[in-house]
Amino acid sequence: MRITTWNVNSVRQRLEHLLAFLKEAEPDVLCLQEIKTQDDSFPRLEIEAAGYHVVTHGQKTFNGVAILSKARLEDVRTGLPGDPSDEQARYLEGMVPLGAGMVRVGCIYLPNGNPVGTEKYPYKLGWMERLAAHAAALLKLEEPLVLAGDYNVIPEPGDCHDPAAWAQDALFLPQTRAKFRELLNLGLTDAVRATTNAEKLYTFWDYQAGAWQKNNGIRIDHLLLSAQATDRLIGTTIHKHVRGWEKPSDHVPVSVDLRAEPVR
DNA sequence: ATGTCGCATTCCATGCGA
Numbered sequence: 001m002r003i004t005t006w007n008v009n010s011v012r013q014r015l016e017h018l019l020a021f022l023k024e025a026e027p028d029v030l031c032l033q034e035i036k037t038q039d040d041s042f043p044r045l046e047i048e049a050a051g052y053h054v055v056t057h058g059q060k061t062f063n064g065v066a067i068l069s070k071a072r073l074e075d076v077r078t079g080l081p082g083d084p085s086d087e088q089a090r091y092l093e094g095m096v097p098l099g100a101g102m103v104r105v106g107c108i109y110l111p112n113g114n115p116v117g118t119e120k121y122p123y124k125l126g127w128m129e130r131l132a133a134h135a136a137a138l139l140k141l142e143e144p145l146v147l148a149g150d151y152n153v154i155p156e157p158g159d160c161h162d163p164a165a166w167a168q169d170a171l172f173l174p175q176t177r178a179k180f181r182e183l184l185n186l187g188l189t190d191a192v193r194a195t196t197n198a199e200k201l202y203t204f205w206d207y208q209a210g211a212w213q214k215n216n217g218i219r220i221d222h223l224l225l226s227a228q229a230t231d232r233l234i235g236t237t238i239h240k241h242v243r244g245w246e247k248p249s250d251h252v253p254v255s256v257d258l259r260a261e262p263v264r
Numbered sequence: 265a266t267g268t269c270g271c272a273t274t275c276c277a278t279g280c281g282a
Contacts, residue, residue, distance in 0.1 A: 009269075009270070009282085010269090010270055010271080012270095013269090013270065013271095034270095034282085036270070036271065037271095060271090060272090061270090061271050061272065061280090061281090062271080062280090062281065062282090112281080112282060114281090114282080120281095152282095206267095206268080206282090207267090207268035207269050207282095208265095208266095208267050208268050208269090209265075209267050209268085210267080211268095247269090249269095250268090250269075250282085
């Protein structure tokens with residue numbers, strides 16, 4: 001089965017691209033970030049007509065996540081646990097059938113954290129702390145788990161075109177990268193890095209300064225897999241060509257393909 | 265190159281977030 005993550009930067013602006021991508025890549029599950037709309041304005045009918053069930057956790061103007069799935073989603077959770085006062089719509093999860101069992105999919109829109117020096121950066125670190133706590137709880141279930149989304153983290157220098165240019169940025173500060181490693185050290189696998197050691201693999205190119213034309217990108221959209229999911233991992237795809245479409249999102253979709261049953 | 269998008273309101277211009 002194919003599970004994909006994509007920060008669409010407004011689902012209403014990107015509806016044509018979204019429908020074209022569903023047809024082209026045929027993901028079984030598609031996690032969307034930055035839908036930038038409330039639940040009642042989400043283009044649900046158009047997506048259901050394409051053969052997908054829809055769950056949303058929307059918000060006016062900013063943020064907002066959704067999961068599209070060919071199978072009906074079960075055990076849906078809205079919002080990241082750990083801070084009832086957090087009103088930003090950045091987390092959604094559900095379960096779908098995989099082989100004889102199920103796979104749990106979390107859709108993540110991790111805070112950007114810039115500018116560093118404002119309250120935005122501690123919010124990011126706190127959110128990462130809560131995500132680690134939730135991931136640890138899910139990992140105890142010992143089931144196939146895919147935490148997919150826009151992590152707003154450049155894990156390693158090789159994941160950006162110009163590390164020096166990002167040195168002071170919330171996406172690449174040592175403390176940010178350390179928190180991301182803590183997540184991996186719980187027992188999660190970065191699916192793209194598990195399947196390729198290729199260089200210059202990016203998932204985001206800024207709209208400004210000809211970043212796309214110069215391939216001045218960063219790899220910040222990730223799919224982190226539990227051991228039970230990694231045992232089923234066939235391959236990954238960064239759908240880079242989507243960035244070349246007319247009026248694109250600044251992020252491209254990233255997919256993992258999983259076997260129905262683990263290799264043993 | 266303080267360079268581009270998308271959203272919302274102060275609504276055809278500006279501020280915010282990314």
